[in-house]
Amino acid sequence: MGTPDRSAILRALGRATADALREAVIRLPPDVKRALVCAAAAETNPVAQGEFHNIVRNIEQAETLGVPLCQDTGVPVVYLTIPPDVPLTTDLYDAVAEGVRLATKEVPLRPNVVDALTRHNSNDNTGAGMPAIHVMPGRKFSVTVLPKGAGAENVSRIAMLLPSQVEQIERFLVETVLLAEGRPCPPIVLGVGIGGTFDGAAALAKEALLLPIDEMTAFEQQLCDAVNRLGIGPMGLGGDTTALSVKVKFAACHTASLPVAVNVQCWACRRATVEVER
Amino acid sequence: MTVQLHTPLGDEVLALHAGDHVELSGMVYTARDEAHLRMQKEGIPFDAEGAAVYHCGPVIHNNRVIAAGPTTSARMNMLTKFLLDRGVRAVIGKGGMGEAVREQLCGRGVYLAFTGGCAALAASHMTLRGVFFEDLGMAEAVWILELDHLPLVVGIDAQGNDIFESVRARANKEFGRYSKVQGLSDK
Numbered sequence: 001m002g003t004p005d006r007s008a009i010l011r012a013l014g015r016a017t018a019d020a021l022r023e024a025v026i027r028l029p030p031d032v033k034r035a036l037v038c039a040a041a042a043e044t045n046p047v048a049q050g051e052f053h054n055i056v057r058n059i060e061q062a063e064t065l066g067v068p069l070c071q072d073t074g075v076p077v078v079y080l081t082i083p084p085d086v087p088l089t090t091d092l093y094d095a096v097a098e099g100v101r102l103a104t105k106e107v108p109l110r111p112n113v114v115d116a117l118t119r120h121n122s123n124d125n126t127g128a129g130m131p132a133i134h135v136m137p138g139r140k141f142s143v144t145v146l147p148k149g150a151g152a153e154n155v156s157r158i159a160m161l162l163p164s165q166v167e168q169i170e171r172f173l174v175e176t177v178l179l180a181e182g183r184p185c186p187p188i189v190l191g192v193g194i195g196g197t198f199d200g201a202a203a204l205a206k207e208a209l210l211l212p213i214d215e216m217t218a219f220e221q222q223l224c225d226a227v228n229r230l231g232i233g234p235m236g237l238g239g240d241t242t243a244l245s246v247k248v249k250f251a252a253c254h255t256a257s258l259p260v261a262v263n264v265q266c267w268a269c270r271r272a273t274v275e276v277e278r
Numbered sequence: 279m280t281v282q283l284h285t286p287l288g289d290e291v292l293a294l295h296a297g298d299h300v301e302l303s304g305m306v307y308t309a310r311d312e313a314h315l316r317m318q319k320e321g322i323p324f325d326a327e328g329a330a331v332y333h334c335g336p337v338i339h340n341n342r343v344i345a346a347g348p349t350t351s352a353r354m355n356m357l358t359k360f361l362l363d364r365g366v367r368a369v370i371g372k373g374g375m376g377e378a379v380r381e382q383l384c385g386r387g388v389y390l391a392f393t394g395g396c397a398a399l400a401a402s403h404m405t406l407r408g409v410f411f412e413d414l415g416m417a418e419a420v421w422i423l424e425l426d427h428l429p430l431v432v433g434i435d436a437q438g439n440d441i442f443e444s445v446r447a448r449a450n451k452e453f454g455r456y457s458k459v460q461g462l463s464d465k
Contacts, residue, residue, distance in 0.1 A: 032302070047299075047431055047441065050429070051393050054393035055393060057397070058396035061398040061399050061402050067342075067344055067396065067398050067401070068397065069395065070395040070396075070398075071346065071347050072347075095446065115459050121362070146324065147465060151350065171456040174451065181373070181442070181445075181446060182373040182394075230295055231445065231449060232445055232449050234393070235391060235393055236374065237433065238448075266394070267395060
């Protein structure tokens with residue numbers, strides 16, 4: 001094997017990013033579809049049944065026509081897996097941003113990214129710190145994207161609970177969903193980060209949304225059942241399923257801290273992973 | 279039972295009940311925040327009598343509707359009365375509207391909910407027929423869309439029944455079983 005051509009790797013990374021974005025905004029992952037079909041079959045509220053019917057038909061329609069499921073194609077959140085032989089340098093970040101620009105034109109994605117204060121739209125879904133890129137070491141060179149819509153992101157919350165308030169974690173989650181009502185487009189998925197630091201808990205909450213949602217631990221199931229007792233239902237119209245799933249990631253934390261972050265995700269739990277060809 | 283509705287709408291909307299499934303056909307007009315403000319200032323560019331207004335910022339490409347899901351209606355809570363006063367009979371969106379709009383709808387019209395995120399499904403029931411205020415940009419312009427049996431549910435009826443409000447009341451009651459948290463801020 002000769003010296004890898006760096007520019008070819010960067011081009012391939014951009015291509016993989018664009019391909020992952022296209023896949024994510026058009027086709028839902030199998031675990032998410034399974035969770036939706038399961039919840040639809042179990043639903044007893046006739047209004048909610050109608051909402052599920054529309055959701056399932058919308059998923060089919062988007063796949064058939066090759067168009068985005070939802071007009072809010074989100075902001076690009078990217079998880080890069082870097083193998084030992086690929087040096088982590090800033091040009092990898094530039095290549096991912098190029099992939100985002102490519103997808104914005106090709107798919108097309110709605111240009112959602114603006115300057116935080118002036119609100120000026122870059123029209124290519126990139127900007128300062130955007131795409132949000134997280135790097136993890138691994139065996140394969142791959143790009144995972146999690147396009148994040150605003151409706152659900154805007155009702156996400158974090159709490160610095162007291163160490164004596166472990167029992168209040170459930171209350172905080174349920175309160176988050178109560179305050180959100182129909183705004184995050186339920187049935188939602190909750191990514192929860194418990195422990196770590198203030199920022200770390202939020203990062204864990206988002207990473208939790210990468211986990212398969214059609215399996216839950218006993219703790220996750222308990223939280224999910226508590227949320228569903230609210231009866232908010234699909235789109236806030238009432239029903240048995242407010243949350244499809246709750247996924248939790250943990251980190252150790254300071255003996256005086258208990259950070260809890262909840263990242264709310266709409267029913268369109270979009271994510272896709274594409275391996276970088278080289 | 280699904281009720282068939284066609285624009286222009288009339289007194290048939292008064293007989294609808296919150297929770298009824300309906301299919302709407304005929305012309306509707308999209309409007310978000312900016313379009314409402316413009317219409318308040320410059321007048322409504324379409325015949326408002328019996329009209330239906332859709333809270334939506336669609337993706338239009340080559341004169342075709344690509345994606346046209348609903349946006350959050352509550353943002354238009356304070357901007358809806360003038361439309362109903364001029365004869366608009368149905369407001370379409372997601373998430374419901376406030377108490378003021380619920381009262382304004384009484385004896386006049388209905389709020390119809392369409393499933394959030396279902397942009398591809400919505401587009402498959404629509405044909406683009408024209409546009410007003412195109413200078414507001416794609417998301418904020420008033421697009422004239424012809425609907426073909428768009429599946430909706432009555433969220434707020436003309437008798438003051440509001441599904442969102444009853445769901446909210448039930449959820450608040452359920453949440454009441456958690457005790458009030460004693461935090462640092464309570465000392």
